[in-house]
Amino acid sequence: MKNKIFSYRLWVEGLRRLRIPGFIALGFIGISAILVPASVFVESRLAYAGSIRDSFITPETATHPGLVLLTFIVAPAMALTLFSFLNRRRSSDFFHALPYSRICIFTSFFLSIAAWICFIAVSTSALNLAAYAVFGFKGAFLPILRVLPQVLIGSILASASVTLAMTLTGTLFSNLTVSALILYFPKICAGLFATGVTESARIVPLEYFPVWRFLRYNLATSASAFSTDPVDGKELTVALVYSAVLAIVYFTLSCILFVKRKSETAERSAPNRAVQTVFRIAVTMVICMPVCTMLLFNVTDDSYVVLIPVLFLYSVALTVWVLWELITTKRWINVLKSLPYLGIVVVLNVAVVLGMNAAKNEALDFTPAPEEIKSVTILADRQSGYYTTYDMVEYADSLKGDKVITNANSVKTVSEVLSKTAKSIKSAGGYSYDTGIDYYNATLRIESTRGVRYRELSFTSMQYRSLAEGIEDGSTGEETKIPEEIVGRVNVPSMPEFMGEDACYRILSTMRDELKGADAGEWRDYLLTVDYDNTVNVEFSTVVNGSYMNIRVPLNRKFAPKAADEFLSAVGKAKNIDRDYAMKEVEKITKFHLAYDPEKSYKYGDYAFTNDYNEYAVILDKESGQYLVVYNPDFTNESRKEVVDGLTDEAPTGEDSFYVVTLYLSDLETGETAEKTYVSALTPEAVDYILNNWHY
Amino acid sequence: MIKIEGVTKKFGEAVALDRVTCSVSDGSILGMIGSNGAGKSTLLRILAGVYKQDEGTVTVDGETLWDNPSAKSRIAFVPDESYFLAGSNLRRMEQTYSSLFPRFDKKRFAELTAAFGLNPAAAINTFSKGMKRQAATILALATRSDYIFFDETFDGLDPIVRNYVKRLICEDVIDRGATAIITSHSLRELEDTCDQLAMLHRGGLVFESDVQNLRTSKFKVQVAFREGPPEGVFDGIDVKHESRLGSVFNLIVNGDRDETVGKLKKFDPVVLEILPMTLEEVFTYELEALGYFCDASEMEELMK
Structure with missing residues (x-):
């Protein structure tokens, strides 16, 4: 008998031994492959009855969520099942006595697992595609095609990690714990190390911390890794390559250890x-x-x-x-x-603390002078990707990509802000760093004579504009306009859900038409500096270069007045508020707010927190006796009442005309920042009106 | 031919086998006895390619065994605790064996299963200990291997089945020229089956010999003389053990029976009787002669 590295007979035997977990997994994932499209279909038809569009495509992450089970449960379970013979002396002896080389036993059995994984992934994906087609959805093919290699590589990596653990151990308990260590220990340690350094240094973005950056690409451990977001194309490739290389390394190590493993290691936690x-x-x-x-x-x-x-x-x-x-x-x-x-643990603890402190100091010592900086790159929003479930991208960012700046003034601004911030953090021990509401945060790649570093800095609006002006990418801004092809749902997340998909879609259509005539450069500049967290955004999906993108764009009266009106009408209709009356009140408030003078007003109670930790501030105008309540939009009705009741009790003038409404309206008017977004100081009449007409 | 040369195997600090050297000829049956922990199972696992010796060499027809599929394909190993797939029956095990052992003989499997009266569709975990042993033996014999190693195989079998298994092993050896090694901690289990006997004790091979030779080369002599033993009466006789009760000498002698009788008759003994020895007695005296003394319970265990 030849000393082969693969045996078809063993491979078939491996497949046979995995029949039970394989078919159970196939059943579960197969059912989910049908149920998800079915439930999306039912939900769509119920929630959007009479929709102007007949077909939908769901967000790609929901296309075939059952596949996630394959990586996180099925693949490790299969490895544990098939190689469980290593945990018992009699079974270990049996397999080691077989007339096959050890490498042949390992590779054949491992390939049995891989075959099951491929079979389940491909067959259930096909089933999923068919189900989407049956239910009238279109365009599910590309997202599934995007997810499939991630699932396959992630699952094989998970299997290789577990088999590596099993070749080192000989009991189920040690199998499981060492598997968890192999899969998560580097990530936990690097993550905590990186968190410690970035939290204390404050200006180093966690996602760009050297080792951590790589470890989060591990497709076997990142639950949110299964991204279908096309903006992450480069990152996805890195994740696929990194995970594949890691899987090969783990597989090779497992193979070597399996060959060297003594059969007597069975029933022992370690060799x-x-x-x-x-x-x-x-x-x-x-x-x-x-x-x-x-x-x-x-x-x-x-x-x-x-x-x-x-x-x-x-x-x-x-x-x-x-x-x-x-x-x-x-x-x-x-x-x-x-x-x-x-003692080793003590030494390691000391080394880790000293290492983190050294890394923090090194980060804060990086303050290159303007002449030392070769270029600065404003990085596109990376909040979509492998470490967060947040998969929405800013349309402008998605099309523009990273911006390289070499302009002397901009570079000088970066140098000054970096230096000042680092100095401030150092002197205050890392606790005085306050980005402030009026600041723009940007993640920068700074290439200097001292090397390349990533920094997260806060700029005043003036500084940020100076920075943005340094961008010379030759863009006209036309590419940032809304495309013709809209797929899937359109949503305005800050709106009440009952506004309806059709209303959202009409707003987006109107906005798209209006933007066609808008000044592209101006629109582009607006997108560059707008803070998306404080704007009313319209979210939709489109197809760019054959890939799906989830996109959000800010709704702004200046660029899209008709869309803004449609939005207000929809809100008024949804909330049963008389629009003209509301607008008059808003006008009063806006005028008052714009006339707000820090010299005449003071902050009453400064910043305070309610029981649910939402932040609000109260501003009292001394002359008019008017109060403004600036608050977080996530307030519950109880919280609002708590604030209002508190103010009523404490109001120096006895004024009881406070109430709180969500003023996305003012944002539409000004397109300005958060403090001006959510404001209310209504007359008693307005309060009565709203109380009588506002249905919670 | 199996050749074991200077094989040592350690488990941590414990020495399971200590420089064991022996050989087994093709077409023969080696019986290996030893008390618990003597190293029998360890040696068989090394011979089956399960364990790797720390020192020494083990070859089968010149081929090393460790991670050598070619050599292992000619070996079947029935361990003391047999392995069956969880929830399997004999049919499933047949399927597994036939896919893993290229020479697996399905016809012989069917014949043996019928002969033992085992239900191939019944779950093996419902089998008694003896039935599991039978199942493991059937599977091993059906592989049609050149070398078959049985570790404590007769343990748990009733006398009828035990004899049947012995007969099957002998048939394989005679008909196919197979070579078998059978371990046991009981000499009586092996003496009527084996061609060679070896004894392992505390990791060392203390004794190895041909059974026929053992039976014929040693015998017990009872001799008495009228006026005490004449001077030089036992010269030229290989006396392994000597004891005296009154004027009667009890001797264990190694050598030619007729030659010994002739020498003693020259001294005109009043009593001269040649008694046959059991294999147990031969073993006991051989071990004593080699200076190996087990405690009483160990010896009793070995000889039962």
Whole structure:
């Protein structure tokens, strides 16, 4: 018999042994592949009855969510099932006695898992596509095609990680814990290290922290990794390549360890005491890493009280240390023997804290002079991607991409802001950094003679405009207008849901038509500086270069007055508010607010917090006795009442005319910032009117 | 031919096998006895390619065994605790064996299953210990391997089945020229089946010999003389053990029976009787002669 590395017979035997988990997974994922389109269909028909469009395409992330099970449950479960023979002496002996080389047993069985994964993924995706077609949806093919390689590579990586753990261990408990360590330990440690450094240095964006940046591309561990967002094309490629390379590395390591593994390792948690010690230290360090982060803050700010949580977490770490040894070896003597190795944990803790502190100092010491800066790049919004479930992109950003700036004034601005911010953080121990409401945050790639660094800085509106003016990309802005092809739902998330899809779609259509005649450059400049979090946005999906994009664009009266009117009408209709009356009130408020003079007014109560931690501020105009309530739009009705009641009780003039309405209206008028967005100080008549007509 | 040379195997600090050397000729049956922990199972696992020895070499017809599919394809191993797929029946195991062992003989499997009276459709986990042993034996014999290793296989089998299994093994050896190694902690289980016997004790091979030779080369002599033993009476006789009860000498002698009788008759003994020895007695005296002393319970265990 030849010394082969693959055996068809073993491969078939592997497939056979995976029949039960395979068919169960196929059933579950297959059902979800049909149920999701069915439920989306029912929901669409119920919620959008009489819609002007006949077909929809759901957000791509919801296209075939059952596939996620394949990576996170099915692939690891299959590896655990097929290689479980390594955990029992008799089964381990049986397979090691077979007339096949060890490498042949491993590769054949691993390929059995891969075959099942491919079969389930492809067949259920086909089923999913068919179901979408049956229910009248279109365009599901591309998103599925995008998700499929991520699922396949992620699942194979997950299997390889588990098999790697299984070749190192010999009990189910150690299989599971070491699998979790292999999958998540680097990510947890790097994440906590990066969080510690970026939180204390404040100006280093977490997503650009060197090691962490890579680890989040691990498709076997990132639940939100299954992105279909085309703006992440480059990132997706990196994630696919990174995960594939990692899968190959893990597979190769597993293969080597499987060949070298002694059959007698079965029923033991580790092949030897040294490896057992490594596992124990790793498990304990998972608990210690948050403590290191706390200690870093303690180092940087003496006022930060961490003693109790630190002591508590270290006690937990010690308990984990003891329990691990006790569970895996079931002997107290081994626990006692292991105690001296706690010294390694202490040394590692000190090293991590010192390392984080050094990284923080290094980050804050990067303050290049203008002449040292070669270029500055404003990075497009990366909030869509592999570490967040937020998958909406700004349309302008998606089309414009990253901006490179070499303009001397802009570079000087960046240098000054960076230097000032770093100095301020250093002097205040990292706790005085306040972005403020009127600031624009930007993530920058700074290429200097001292290397390339990523920094997150806050600019005043004037500074930011100076920065934006430095952009020389030759763009006319035409590309930022709304495309003709709109697919899927249109939504205005800050609006009440009952406004309806048709109204949203009409607003978007009107806006698109109006923008055709707008000044493209002006529109582009507006998009460059607008703060999307404080605008009324219209969200929709379109197809760009054959890929789907979820997009949001701000609704603005200056560029799209008819769309703004339609929006107001829809709101008024939805909320049963007389638009003319509301507009008059808004006019009064706006006038009052625009005339707001810090010299005449003062902040009453400054900033305060309600029980649900929503922030609000109260401003009192001394001369008119009018109060303005500036508040967070996420306020519940109870919170609003709480604020109003509180003000009524405390109002120096006894004025009881306070009420709160959501003033997206004022934003439409001015397109300005948050403080002016949500304001109300209504007359008693207006309050009566609203109370009588506003249906919660 | 199986050749084991200076094989040592350690589990941590414990030495399971210590420089074991022996060989097994093709077409023969080696019986290996030893108490619990003697190293029998470890040696069989090394021979089956499951374990890798720390020192020494193990070859089958000149081929090493560790991770060598070619050599392993000629070996079937029935461990002391047999492995069956979870929830499987004999049919499923037949399917597995036939896909994993290229020479698996389905016809022989069917014949043996019928002969043992096992239900191939019944779940193996419902089988008794003895039935599981039978199932493992059937599967191993159906692989038609050149070398078959049985680890404590007769343990748990009733006498009828035990004899039938022994007969099957002998048939395989005689008909196909297969080579078998059978381990047991009981000599009586092996003495009527094996061509060779070896004894492992605390990791070392303390004894290895041909059974026929053992039976014929050693015998017990009872001899008495009228006026005490003449001087030099036992010279030229290989006395392995000597004891005296009154004027009667009990001797364990190694050598030619007639030659020994002739030598003793020259001294005109009043009593001269040659008694046959059981294999147990031969083993006991051989071990004593080699300086290996088990405690009483160990010896009793081995000889039962």
